[in-house]
Amino acid sequence: MAQAIDTTYENAVARRRNLRKLWLAFLLFPAMAILLTFVFLPMASAVWYSVYDWDGLVRGEFVGLANFQEVLFDARNNKFLINAFFNNVKVFIALMIVQNGLALTLALLLAREPKGYRFYQIAFFLPVILSTVIIGFQWKLFLNPIFGLVNTLLRNVGLGDWAMPWLGLPETALGSMILVNAWHWVGFPTLVFLAAIHRIPKDLIEAARLDGASEWMIARDIIWPLMAPAVTIIVVLTFIGSFNWFEIPYIMGGLEGAPAYSTDMLGLLFYRTAFGSVSAGNSDFGTGSALAVLIFIFIFTFSTIATRYLTSREVELS
Amino acid sequence: MATIELRDVTKDFGGVQVIHGANLSIEDNEFVVFVGPSGCGKSTLLRLLSGLEELSSGEIHIDGERVDHLPPARRGLAMVFQSYALYPHMTVFQNMSYALKVAKKSKQEIEAKVHAAAEILQLTELLDRKPKALSGGQRQRVAIGRAIVRDPKVFLFDEPLSNLDAKLRVQMRIELTNLHQQLQSTMIYVTHDQVEAMTMADKIVVMRNGHIEQVGAPLELFNKPVNKFVAGFIGSPAMNFFQGKIISANEGAYEAQLDNGAQFKFKTKAGLLNAEDKIDLGVRPEDLQPNQDGSGKIVGKATAVERLGAQTYVYLSSPIKESMIIHHAGDLDVQSGEEIEVSFNLESCHLFGPDEQRIEFDG
Amino acid sequence: MKSLRKIASMAVLSTATFAYAGTALAQTELDFWSWRQEDVKAYNEIIAAFEEQNPDIKVTFTAHEATSYNTILTTALAGGAGPDIMHTRSYGSLEAIAAPGYLEPLDGKIDLSALSADELLGTTLRADGHVYAVPFASQTIVVFYNKDLFEQHDVALPETWDEFLAASQKFKDAGVIPLANGLADAWTMEIMSGAFLPNFYGKDFFGEVTSGATDFEDERFVNALEKFAALKDYMPQGYEGVDYATMKQLFSAGQAAMFVGGSFDIPTFVSSGVNFDIMQGPAAEEGGPRMVATWLDGGYGVNAASENKEAALKFIQFTATQPFAQMLTDKLANVPAVDGADISDPMLAKVSDFHAEATPYIMLVAFRFNTPTGSTLLQNGLQELFTGKKTAAEVAADISAGIKSAE
Structure with missing residues (x-):
């Protein structure tokens, strides 16, 4: 008799557990369906496309890794690939220093809650919510060598010699775009850093202050290591953003990375290769997809390694 | 080792004054406890001393030197925080040595000092651990160790024991007292727990609403509280107060009546009180004794009885006072719900005038 | 009783079918895609002139954003959802859609006599020599x-x-x-x-x-x-x-x-x-x-997969005639590829x-x-x-x- 009761009890528990699993599956279904349709499927299809020969948009025969070979080793393509890749690298390094460095400085300043810091916080964040397309066009106008605000200002303050066709010179075009991007996005890492700094218990800062640490030492020895999780996020996002950089260079320098490919990016190269452009030639889905797959593998691998490495130096705030 | 002097120290936060002209002298090597209910300004006063907050007005002198314009680190103080404030990304050793590193001490000196402090606090085994891997008591000791290595003139403790469980708290209390003996330095300790204050302090500073109410040795405060607040705050369980009024005042001889009708006479300075003045008569629970022979002055019903073996607490409710507590050494044969009579001696009572200030009996 | 209801329902059904077929017969609808967003008004007027002569055909003109037109068009064609008629680019960009077979060859199907060989070169696929679009204007x-x-x-x-x-x-x-x-x-x-x-x-x-x-x-x-x-x-x-x-x-x-x-x-x-x-x-x-x-700016082509090829070819034939060329120069200030138009604009005449x-x-x-x-x-x-x-x-x-x- 006792045994019988036991089994019923166990059955009931098991039934309940199954029901819960079913319920969880039901709740997960919409998210999984969306993920599958809009993330995994396109990724899989890019891999699929990349192993076929394409005549424009018509799929030809299976060619194995020939498209990859063409992208990586064909002299016609790989000089663009190398050029674009190193431009992306430059963008990443420059954004790390300029955008994130500035964001860290701003966050450290704002964390001390100077007069009107709420205003500054909003002011720095405002460009982030603006559309990248609008910002690209707006800055293209600002940087216009003749009518642009930047050169007009420089001339008005007696720095006319500095007035330059910023987007027209291979030496200044990429730098200008990087600064525009920094202007656009600096509020985001600032906010993330600021939140991370606010999460650090005030006591720790005060303890360090009593220990005799200067503001700089407090920033270096206490705040910086304790905001590691935020730094991880920002570094990885900056990395991904830098290697997927598209809108700003597309709007401000065009599909060909003008002038003279000095602002060419992997994203632009992919677009030109896969979809073609009015003057640059016809679309080729095969090599385009191969390039997309390579970019994906590169970004995925490096951001995974970076995340692992950076996470290992994080400390939980108890 | 240092003397500290506060002169007319005030502090206001955005127009709200939280410290009202505090004056205080602390002797070299004293263990001073700031005590008071939460919000009384005791922590603020400590932070003003430490330099983490700036004074609104007044002066602070340490060893005769004015320091209120100096940054925290240059005042020669070390502070132990309520949260311990250990740097979570540093090992115990790094936590303890950080101040020395900042001060650019030599490696040998750092090693020596940290190990000496670790020895005192029994932390030697834990030097390579991170705070996360320590128990609450160990963290507490690291926080103290971090203060010790700096060789400060003054130690500041901000409710350092409040995050520990009761048993550990008692133990740490004793350890801290011993540490004080050992280090021979001035210590200022903030707590809201009057038991900690009574057991540890050389000198207690009782605070309320930003005012220093009384400064004195624990027993001085216990025996001669200057006002009703201090009387009620010091001592556990708290003092019972009975309200009454003066019915006649005659050249220093007074007659008073409590609300239960009991009348008594006393003498004090002439002119201190007038007829019809309201008074409070404070009686400590241990001075309120059950009057077994029936000559008691107050009759009440026991609402609760707590028997601890060595002592008994009885909570009484009577028509004149809703709740009072008596403390009886040893066991007492009273059941909850029973009526008992209690009485007290006027000599052991504390009398407070209409301004709640203490009135000393005279003869 | 049962059969009566059956007859009644059949009657309703056949009336409906008839009505549907009636409208279908009355008008063939053609989609016409272009990158000329600034020319929508003029094209609608030109189309109105065509529809007046061909009341059984209705043409809907849709203009896409110029720089992404090629991408939009080729993607749609590859997906089988392209328009019946389209503005094509010339030379290499034409080949990109002609070579995979998205466009209907036009030579032999319509009269191209009003166009010079030079002009037709811009819309001819070099691989098979067929003309795939009617050239519209030179720049x-x-x-x-x-x-x-x-x-x-x-x-x-x-x-x-x-x-x-x-x-x-x-x-x-x-x-x-x-x-x-x-x-x-x-x-x-x-x-x-x-x-x-x-x-x-x-x-x-x-x-x-x-x-x-x-x-x-x-x-x-x-x-x-x-x-x-x-x-x-x-x-x-x-x-x-x-x-x-x-x-x-x-x-x-x-x-x-x-x-x-x-x-x-x-x-x-x-x-x-x-x-x-x-x-x-x-x-x-x-x-x-x-x-x-x-150079030849572009042409008008027919989707090889169009279900209304006949009507589409009719429209394309129209673009290869003098009246169309006249409207093109009058309304859009182009130098038309098709011969015989009288260029009234002095500036265009100079270009010519x-x-x-x-x-x-x-x-x-x-x-x-x-x-x-x-x-x-x-x-x-x-x-x-x-x-x-x-x-x-x-x-x-x-x-x-x-x-x-x-x-």
């Missing part, structure tokens, strides 16, 4: 000049290269920007080169370079580039960053005396009110030819006259079939040449190598 590269500024500074219209440089110098000395052109939009550099290079490299070069008898390292081409590069002294300050919109603005506002552009720029300047005229690029030497570079001495716009007409295209190579080469990063010989070598790698 011509001309030099716009501000009549007021020439008068005001007493500058004579330059006919030779030396005169052109002298005139430019005179404007520069007077504080007027001689040439509005800049580098920021690379394609405008290719356009600009079209006004100058051909007169330096001469009449024969095109034939020789397309047949493979010579390449772009040819002395004539290098020399042409070298001469052309001298113009950077007469472009606006900061010309490296001057884009298409700025160029047009400089010329429209009377800040620049000249602007090299396409015949498609005429309407912009007409509406801006600037007092301008057009001329050919200068001759290399006194008495030399003053050729204008021309320039065609007496025309040369193919070299990279678009002949080198836009493979990757990298001649246009890409030339545009970037010119940016490098005008920013001083490379010499004429280096740029020519790059172009030559690029073209060879594409073959």
Whole structure:
């Protein structure tokens, strides 16, 4: 008799557990369906496309890794690939220093809650919510060598010699775009850093202050290591953003990375290769997809390694 | 080792004054406890001393030197925080040595000092651990160790024991007292727990609403509280107060009546009180004794009885006072719900005038 | 009872079917896609004229964003969702959709007699020789000049290269920007080169370079580039960053005396009110030819997968007739590809006259079939040449190598 009761009890528990699993599956279904349709499927299809020969948009025969070979080793393509890749690298390094460095400085300043810091916080964040397309066009106008605000200002303050066709010179075009991007996005890492700094218990800062640490030492020895999780996020996002950089260079320098490919990016190269452009030639889905797959593998691998490495130096705030 | 002097120290936060002209002298090597209910300004006063907050007005002198314009680190103080404030990304050793590193001490000196402090606090085994891997008591000791290595003139403790469980708290209390003996330095300790204050302090500073109410040795405060607040705050369980009024005042001889009708006479300075003045008569629970022979002055019903073996607490409710507590050494044969009579001696009572200030009996 | 209901329901059903078939018979609906967003009104008027003669056909004109039109169109065609009729580009860009079989071959199906062989070349697939679209208009590269500024500074219209440089110098000395052109939009550099290079490299070069008898390292081409590069002294300050919109603005506002552009720029300047005229690029030497570079802008094609092919072909036939060409020039200020239109606009008539001495716009007409295209190579080469990063010989070598790698 006792045994019988036991089994019923166990059955009931098991039934309940199954029901819960079913319920969880039901709740997960919409998210999984969306993920599958809009993330995994396109990724899989890019891999699929990349192993076929394409005549424009018509799929030809299976060619194995020939498209990859063409992208990586064909002299016609790989000089663009190398050029674009190193431009992306430059963008990443420059954004790390300029955008994130500035964001860290701003966050450290704002964390001390100077007069009107709420205003500054909003002011720095405002460009982030603006559309990248609008910002690209707006800055293209600002940087216009003749009518642009930047050169007009420089001339008005007696720095006319500095007035330059910023987007027209291979030496200044990429730098200008990087600064525009920094202007656009600096509020985001600032906010993330600021939140991370606010999460650090005030006591720790005060303890360090009593220990005799200067503001700089407090920033270096206490705040910086304790905001590691935020730094991880920002570094990885900056990395991904830098290697997927598209809108700003597309709007401000065009599909060909003008002038003279000095602002060419992997994203632009992919677009030109896969979809073609009015003057640059016809679309080729095969090599385009191969390039997309390579970019994906590169970004995925490096951001995974970076995340692992950076996470290992994080400390939980108890 | 240092003397500290506060002169007319005030502090206001955005127009709200939280410290009202505090004056205080602390002797070299004293263990001073700031005590008071939460919000009384005791922590603020400590932070003003430490330099983490700036004074609104007044002066602070340490060893005769004015320091209120100096940054925290240059005042020669070390502070132990309520949260311990250990740097979570540093090992115990790094936590303890950080101040020395900042001060650019030599490696040998750092090693020596940290190990000496670790020895005192029994932390030697834990030097390579991170705070996360320590128990609450160990963290507490690291926080103290971090203060010790700096060789400060003054130690500041901000409710350092409040995050520990009761048993550990008692133990740490004793350890801290011993540490004080050992280090021979001035210590200022903030707590809201009057038991900690009574057991540890050389000198207690009782605070309320930003005012220093009384400064004195624990027993001085216990025996001669200057006002009703201090009387009620010091001592556990708290003092019972009975309200009454003066019915006649005659050249220093007074007659008073409590609300239960009991009348008594006393003498004090002439002119201190007038007829019809309201008074409070404070009686400590241990001075309120059950009057077994029936000559008691107050009759009440026991609402609760707590028997601890060595002592008994009885909570009484009577028509004149809703709740009072008596403390009886040893066991007492009273059941909850029973009526008992209690009485007290006027000599052991504390009398407070209409301004709640203490009135000393005279003869 | 049961059968009665059956009959009744059948009656309702057949009436419905009949009504449906009736409307279907009455009108065939055709989708017509284009990149000419600025021409929607004119096209709707032209379509209205067509529908009046063909009441059984209804054409819906949809214009997409110009720079992404190719992508939109090819994606739709590949997905089987393309329009019945479409505006196609010419030369290499036409091949991109003709070669995979998305377009219906037109020769033999409609009458193309109103079009010259030269013009049909732009819409012919080289691989099979079939015509896949009806050419609609040609574009011509001309030099716009501000009549007021020439008068005001007493500058004579330059006919030779030396005169052109002298005139430019005179404007520069007077504080007027001689040439509005800049580098920021690379394609405008290719356009600009079209006004100058051909007169330096001469009449024969095109034939020789397309047949493979010579390449772009040819002395004539290098020399042409070298001469052309001298113009950077007469472009606006900061010309490296001057884009298409700025160029047009400089010329429209009377800040620049000249602007090299396409015949498609005429309407912009007409509406801006600037007092301008057009001329050919200068001759290399006194008495030399003053050729204008021309190309076919695009055509009208039929989707091979269209379900309304018959109606679509009817419309396409219409685009190959004189009345259509007349409307095209009247309403859209184009020089129509189809013969027989009477060009009433004096400016267009002038462009048409320039065609007496025309040369193919070299990279678009002949080198836009493979990757990298001649246009890409030339545009970037010119940016490098005008920013001083490379010499004429280096740029020519790059172009030559690029073209060879594409073959």
